[in-house]
Amino acid sequence: MEIKSSSNHMLITGNIKSIQHYHMISQELEKLLQRASNIQIHIIDSISITSSIIGYFCKLVTEQEKTLSLFIQDDGLHELLDDLNLLELLNVQKI
Numbered sequence: 029m030e031i032k033s034s035s036n037h038m039l040i041t042g043n044i045k046s047i048q049h050y051h052m053i054s055q056e057l058e059k060l061l062q063r064a065s066n067i068q069i070h071i072i073d074s075i076s077i078t079s080s081i082i083g084y085f086c087k088l089v090t091e092q093e094k095t096l097s098l099f100i101q102d103d104g105l106h107e108l109l110d111d112l113n114l115l116e117l118l119n120v121q122k123i
Contacts, residue, residue, distance in 0.1 A: 029074070031056050036064035044074040050081050057088070066095040070123070075102050082109075085118055099123045 029042035029049050033056055040053065060067050071077070088094040097119040100106045106122050109115055 033060055036060060036067050038067065038069045039072065040069065040074065041072045042074065044071070044077045044081060047078070047080065050078055050084070053081055054084055057084075061088075061094060065093075066097075068097045068099065070099040070101075071105065072101050075104050076108065077105065082112070082114070086114070089117055095119070097121065 029040065029044055029052070031052055032039045032041075038053075038056060038060060044053070057067065057069075085096055085098070089096055098109070099121050100109070101123050103122075106120065109118065109120050114120065
């Protein structure tokens with residue numbers, strides 16, 4: 029997995045599957061959130077994401093009142109987030 033970010037955008041390529049990936053994503057998001065409260069996250073290759081990342085995203089939106097927009101490429105990941113009723117909360121869009 030690789031992360032690239034600038035201003036309020038984060039691009040994640042590769043599969044998100046480990047606790048190390050959670051730490052990488054959360055650390056990078058914390059940096060972005062110091063500059064902006066509205067973050068766009070593009071998840072390009074991953075077919076899933078860990079529950080810890082889903083929980084972290086939800087916590088940012090519900091408890092810290094940040095705005096996230098997820099742009100998902102994989103149909104299966106989009107369906108997972110739909111099954112969890114998170115499309116609206118996380119502003120999920122299929123790309």
